[in-house]
Amino acid sequence: xxxxxxxxxxxxxxxxxxxxxxxxxxxxxxxxxxxxxxxxxxxxxxxxxxxxxxxxxxxxxxxxxxxxxxxxxxxxxxxxxxxxxxxxxxxxxxxxxxxxxxxxxxxxxxxxxxxxxxxxxxxxxxxxxxxxxxxxxxxxxxxxxxxxxxxxxxxxxxxxxxxxxxxxxxxxxxxxxxxxxxxxxxxxxxxxxxxxxxxxxxxxxxxxxxxxxxxxxxxxxxxxxxxxxxxxxxxxxxxxxxxxxxxxxxxxxxxxxxxxxxxxxxxxxxxxxxxxxxxxxxxxxxxxxxxxxxxxxxxxxxxxxxxxxxxxxxxxxxxxxxxxxxxxxxxxxxxxxxxxxxxxxxxxxxxxxxxxxxxxxxxxx
Ligand SMILES: [Zn+2]
Ligand SMILES: [Zn+2]
Numbered sequence: 001x002x003x004x005x006x007x008x009x010x011x012x013x014x015x016x017x018x019x020x021x022x023x024x025x026x027x028x029x030x031x032x033x034x035x036x037x038x039x040x041x042x043x044x045x046x047x048x049x050x051x052x053x054x055x056x057x058x059x060x061x062x063x064x065x066x067x068x069x070x071x072x073x074x075x076x077x078x079x080x081x082x083x084x085x086x087x088x089x090x091x092x093x094x095x096x097x098x099x100x101x102x103x104x105x106x107x108x109x110x111x112x113x114x115x116x117x118x119x120x121x122x123x124x125x126x127x128x129x130x131x132x133x134x135x136x137x138x139x140x141x142x143x144x145x146x147x148x149x150x151x152x153x154x155x156x157x158x159x160x161x162x163x164x165x166x167x168x169x170x171x172x173x174x175x176x177x178x179x180x181x182x183x184x185x186x187x188x189x190x191x192x193x194x195x196x197x198x199x200x201x202x203x204x205x206x207x208x209x210x211x212x213x214x215x216x217x218x219x220x221x222x223x224x225x226x227x228x229x230x231x232x233x234x235x236x237x238x239x240x241x242x243x244x245x246x247x248x249x250x251x252x253x254x255x256x257x258x259x260x261x262x263x264x265x266x267x268x269x270x271x272x273x274x275x276x277x278x279x280x281x282x283x284x285x286x287x288x289x290x291x292x293x294x295x296x297x298x299x300x301x302x303x304x305x306x307x308x309x310x311x312x313x314x315x316x317x318x319x320x321x322x323x324x325x326x327x328x329x330x331x332x333x334x335x336x337x338x339x340x341x342x343x344x345x346x347x348x349x350x351x352x353x354x355x356x357x358x359x360x361x362x363x364x365x
Contacts, residue, residue: 003131004332006045008066013045013336015329016067018127021135023082028089028136030096034154035129035327036073037335037348040275044070044124045336050277052254064125070332071129072098072122073349075145075154085139094142095153095309096134098122099161099299103138114299130332132352141302143309151322151349155186156308158299159347160317163190164308165300166273170246173200178240180204181221182260183250183274184212186320186347189219191248193318196220197311204239206232206256211345219318233262244268248297254278261292269293321346 001020004013023029043049044064048056060066074096078089101108101116108116120137122128127135136142145153166187170179179195181188184207195203196219204223205216213224229235236259237243243265249256252274260270261282272294286292300308311317325331327350335348 001132002328003067003069003127004327004329005067005069005130008060011045011047013130013329013333014067018067018069018131020133021127023080023085023135025082026084026138027082028078028085028139028142029080030074030076030094030134030136030142031079031352032071032074032076032129032132032134032327033093033352034073034075034151035071035350036154036158037071037325037332037339037350038073038158039339040158041070041072041123042336042340043275043277044068049275052277052279054279069127069129069131070123071131072124073154073157073159074098074122074129074134075150076129076134078142079133081139089139089142093145093150095145095157095305096122096129096136097141097143097302097305098124098128098157099301100126100137100141111303112301114301130327130350143305145309145312148309148312149319149322151324151351152319153309153312154349155320155322155347156312157305159186159320160190160308160312161300161305162273162297163187163194164311165304166248166250166271166297167191167194167198168300168304169271169295169297170195170248170269171198173245175199175201177245178202178204178242180206180236180240180244180247180260180263181216181250182206182227182247182252182256184209184216184221184224185250187273188212188248188250189215190318190320191250192216192219192221197316202240204236204244206236227256232259236260236263246271248273250274251276252278254280258282261294264290264292267291269295272296273298323348325350327352 101113253276
């Protein structure tokens with residue numbers, strides 16, 4: 001099969017030929033129809049994450065196999081199943097849950113595959129969706145998306161799930177407690193809409209882009225703050241009418257995290273989501289004195305993805321704009337370049353079928 005992969009030491013996408021996966025045991029092989037392009041793929045292409053003064057966290061030192069086939073927002077049609085999988089799955093179009101763990105440790109048994117220390121995440125630690133076929137270890141990781149636009153449904157596996165799981169972490173708040181969303185791109189806007197749909201009445205959006213802040217108000221934010229404000233934490237506190245109960249930082253860089261931290265009230269919660277990189281230097285004594293919680297949130301678990309797909313089927317999720325592209329080496333490379341240059345308003349989803357002949361990316365809602 002054709003696959004669009006990162007070779008070891010390379011920082012570009014190459015078209016390579018890999019053996020078409022043959023399912024054994026409980027495995028299911030799908031023909032890839034749609035593959036969403038995620039900003040985290042650009043970090044994987046760069047080979048690691050920015051750890052601030054600690055340098056880079058290199059993926060090759062963390063057991064990421066090369067050639068690496070990225071792509072973790074995948075909808076495909078089941079082509080073949082192993083002898084221990086259900087034969088009636090063949091021909092069905094399903095969404096793949098990619099955040100797969102070892103399946104055996106206590107974390108996995110508790111349903112938190114995404115937190116497994118021996119993860120087998122598709123598109124990160126195992127071959128992902130920038131290829132003609134993808135192999136999934138068990139049918140339990142496949143989610144029925146009947147009735148949904150399959151290209152949009154693909155984005156639920158990472159973009160939607162990441163927002164949903166982050167919002168779940170501030171679930172216990174009073175509806176009038178202030179929640180700050182830093183980064184009103186696709187994920188932040190989705191989070192604002194989810195908070196709104198849950199009856200939350202006090203959400204403040206922070207972003208550099210004026211159009212994004214306008215969209216945030218349309219999605220249900222009650223106030224906005226420009227991220228380039230010289231005294232950002234003070235501006236957030238002023239917009240919120242006081243120090244805030246929770247901040248969800250979808251950027252999570254050196255320049256944002258400290259302002260989120262400084263805006264927290266006593267007992268406040270800072271949820272770190274973005275992979276922008278950098279570091280946060282804080283006075284340790286403020287943690288006990290203000291009883292603060294710092295919590296990381298990485299994608300979400302399978303139960304959350306099923307809940308999210310049910311919300312989508314009920315029409316309770318906002319449709320982020322989808323930008324069509326073709327699933328080939330050029331389509332993957334161009335999409336990642338556009339993400340690096342911050343030229344994407346919405347989500348690029350590459351398709352193996354119905355792709356435009358020109359190779360140009362076209363936007364649709
Ligand atoms: Zn992602
Ligand atoms: Zn595990």
